[in-house]
Amino acid sequence: MDSLLPPTHGFTPASIPRPHFWGLDALWARLLLVGVLYAATGWLSVRFTLSPDGPAMLWLPNAVVLAALLLSPRRQWGFFAALMVPVELLVDWGTYSLPQALGFATANILEVLVGAYTITRLCGRVFSVQRVVHVGWFVVLGAGLASGLSALLGALLHPQHPEGLGLWGHWLVWWLGDALGLMVLTPLLLDLWGPQLKSEHLHLLRSWRWWPETLLLVVLNLLVFGERFTGLDSPALSVVLMLPAVAWLALRHGTVGGAWASLWTAAIAIVLTAAESGPYASGNLPRSDLQLQEFLLAVVLSALGLGAFVLEARQRENALRLFQRAVEASDDSIAIADAQVDDFPVVYVNQKFLSSTGYRAHEVLGHNCRFLSAHDRDQPGLHAVRQALQRAEPVQVSLRNYRKNGELYWNQLTLAPVFSERGALTHFIGVQHDITDIKRTQDELLAAKAALETQNQELEDRVQERTRELELLSTTDPLTGARNRRYLMDQAALEVARAHRYGHPLSCLLFDIDHFKRVNDAHGHDVGDRVLIAICMAVQAMLRPADTLARYGGEEFVVLLPDTDVVQARYAGERIRKAMQDMPVPAPGLDTPLRVTVSVGVATLSVLHADADALFKAADTAMYQAKVGGRNRVVVAGE
Numbered sequence: 001m002d003s004l005l006p007p008t009h010g011f012t013p014a015s016i017p018r019p020h021f022w023g024l025d026a027l028w029a030r031l032l033l034v035g036v037l038y039a040a041t042g043w044l045s046v047r048f049t050l051s052p053d054g055p056a057m058l059w060l061p062n063a064v065v066l067a068a069l070l071l072s073p074r075r076q077w078g079f080f081a082a083l084m085v086p087v088e089l090l091v092d093w094g095t096y097s098l099p100q101a102l103g104f105a106t107a108n109i110l111e112v113l114v115g116a117y118t119i120t121r122l123c124g125r126v127f128s129v130q131r132v133v134h135v136g137w138f139v140v141l142g143a144g145l146a147s148g149l150s151a152l153l154g155a156l157l158h159p160q161h162p163e164g165l166g167l168w169g170h171w172l173v174w175w176l177g178d179a180l181g182l183m184v185l186t187p188l189l190l191d192l193w194g195p196q197l198k199s200e201h202l203h204l205l206r207s208w209r210w211w212p213e214t215l216l217l218v219v220l221n222l223l224v225f226g227e228r229f230t231g232l233d234s235p236a237l238s239v240v241l242m243l244p245a246v247a248w249l250a251l252r253h254g255t256v257g258g259a260w261a262s263l264w265t266a267a268i269a270i271v272l273t274a275a276e277s278g279p280y281a282s283g284n285l286p287r288s289d290l291q292l293q294e295f296l297l298a299v300v301l302s303a304l305g306l307g308a309f310v311l312e313a314r315q316r317e318n319a320l321r322l323f324q325r326a327v328e329a330s331d332d333s334i335a336i337a338d339a340q341v342d343d344f345p346v347v348y349v350n351q352k353f354l355s356s357t358g359y360r361a362h363e364v365l366g367h368n369c370r371f372l373s374a375h376d377r378d379q380p381g382l383h384a385v386r387q388a389l390q391r392a393e394p395v396q397v398s399l400r401n402y403r404k405n406g407e408l409y410w411n412q413l414t415l416a417p418v419f420s421e422r423g424a425l426t427h428f429i430g431v432q433h434d435i436t437d438i439k440r441t442q443d444e445l446l447a448a449k450a451a452l453e454t455q456n457q458e459l460e461d462r463v464q465e466r467t468r469e470l471e472l473l474s475t476t477d478p479l480t481g482a483r484n485r486r487y488l489m490d491q492a493a494l495e496v497a498r499a500h501r502y503g504h505p506l507s508c509l510l511f512d513i514d515h516f517k518r519v520n521d522a523h524g525h526d527v528g529d530r531v532l533i534a535i536c537m538a539v540q541a542m543l544r545p546a547d548t549l550a551r552y553g554g555e556e557f558v559v560l561l562p563d564t565d566v567v568q569a570r571y572a573g574e575r576i577r578k579a580m581q582d583m584p585v586p587a588p589g590l591d592t593p594l595r596v597t598v599s600v601g602v603a604t605l606s607v608l609h610a611d612a613d614a615l616f617k618a619a620d621t622a623m624y625q626a627k628v629g630g631r632n633r634v635v636v637a638g639e
């Protein structure tokens with residue numbers, strides 16, 4: 001959340017290369033400004049706040065330089081430090097000796113450098129007097145450590161320690177003077193010199209709105225410390241009245257307001273106390289200067305602390321407002337459920353949730369979100385949601401949800417658990433995105449894809465079928481339906497190779513219709529064709545699936561018989577011959593069916609046959625012998 005906090009004044013050199021310093025860009029101009037202010041605040045501190053015990057009760061010049069360092073790049077720090085030497089000599093002129101003045105300059109340089117370095121180291125790139133942690137480090141490192149070290153050096157260099165205090169008492173007064181100076185003035189200068197930002201909490205000193213409160217504070221201070229006019233000299237009263245008054249300004253205007261109120265209080269209290277007036281005048285109390293400083297320390301610490309707390313709270317409030325606005329303006333439905341109450345009731349829904357579901361706020365708040373899925377409880381997405389709720393894990397699912405009017409919509413739900421700083425589960429945030437249109441388009445696309453796939457499949461089936469038909473056509477005799485000669489030769493080559501490799505027998509029958517020319521001549525070619533078809537159908541019906549019937553020539557046919565030896569082949573040839581002899585072939589225009597016979601040559605593969613051609617040749621020779629031998633007979637090759 002820090003990154004979303006409004007930017008603050010009081011930046012480190014790294015983040016603001018050219019600090020504003022009232023628009024003074026040139027380094028010499030800034031040095032001049034700081035030098036003049038150092039001299040002026042130094043003169044005021046020496047003139048008005050020197051305590052009866054010696055050191056200044058409120059040493060302001062170091063605050064000027066520390067603010068300048070916090071707003072400048074580190075490479076310029078040396079110039080500001082060097083500047084402090086001549087100006088310190090000027091301020092101490094006539095009050096202290098030259099070596100002492102040089103010693104005090106050294107102590108002051110030590111203070112601002114140690115302060116600026118340690119603060120920017122620990123507060124990171126952006127130092128802000130609006131942040132509690134930064135103010136804490138500013139007080140501890142600047143006002144505490146740096147001022148403490150510087151005061152030690154100063155007290156050691158001072159000609160003599162005040163009566164009754166000794167070195168440590170002296171050091172304490174010196175330390176508190178320096179620390180108070182830093183705490184009341186540095187925040188104010190950071191506010192004045194910091195970059196111009198459009199924030200209502202910044203640059204309060206440039207606004208006149210709060211001067212009436214300042215006037216009231218001054219009046220209150222005059223009342224408390226103006227003993228000469230009021231007769232009041234109660235230290236308790238100073239605390240009771242001034243602490244709330246300063247705190248009031250800090251609460252209203254943050255750290256800068258607190259520092260501003262503290263500065264006025266410190267200035268009036270010290271000046272009037274030096275004039276022997278008020279509860280801390282030396283006539284009233286022993287060691288009054290120290291007690292006044294302690295009172296001022298209480299004032300300034302509460303002012304800075306309260307101011308920083310208030311500003312940080314306001315910044316967080318602003319950041320929260322920003323987030324709330326973002327959630328409200330979101331185009332997604334957002335619902336927040338309380339995870340620490342049974343059944344996780346909804347504690348927040350944004351406007352979009354109400355408009356998209358149709359429910360009113362009171363119908364949703366306090367209820368579990370399951371009403372969105374109505375009766376449709378058995379969804380895989382819901383199981384995932386239940387599991388995520390149990391395990392306090394994030395999940396993203398698509399759900400079928402229902403509006404108040406019962407209309408179905410698809411909801412892409414992103415569920416995220418929220419944990420407290422201690423790790424306890426406190427809430428679930430559900431961001432719901434209506435994906436009905438996307439889902440519909442998706443379904444349409446899926447349906448179109450399925451239809452396309454079916455069409456593709458059908459097309460592929462038809463292509464395959466057509467290919468098979470074409471293949472069959474290219475290997476089939478168009479008249480008889482028997483295989484053609486090309487197919488026979490391919491098949492025969494395969495079978496011969498197989499028979500040779502595995503030693504299986506292979507035989508073939510070659511048969512020719514006897515005196516077929518007479519059929520054609522007597523009854524015409526159409527009748528001859530019918531006879532050819534009838535013979536093929538009859539022979540095909542007598543064969544095994546592995547056998548191949550092919551048209552070898554005009555009225556010559558071959559039957560290839562794998563795994564068939566000569567005995568079986570002769571038998572097969574005989575069966576065909578007999579079947580043909582007994583088969584009547586009806587023909588249109590003829591009173592009696594035709595009868596034809598065939599002559600069959602049988603050959604069985606042996607070492608004598610190098611290839612299918614040799615086998616067919618042997619069968620052909622045998623068939624010729626059958627013709628010569630009187631036809632309608634079977635002759636086995638080689639017998």
Ligand SMILES: Nc1nc2c(ncn2[C@@H]2O[C@H](COP(=O)(O)OP(=O)(O)OP(=O)(O)O)[C@@H](O)[C@H]2O)c(=O)[nH]1
Binds near residue numbers: 524
């Ligand atoms: N109808 C028809 N006849 C055909 C076809 N192919 C060849 N032929 C005929 O078959 C006859 C074959 O006659 P040939 O070679 O003299 O033999 P054949 O008359 O059968 O006498 P042999 O074979 O000696 O018994 C011819 O008349 C051819 O025209 C065909 O596809 N259809």
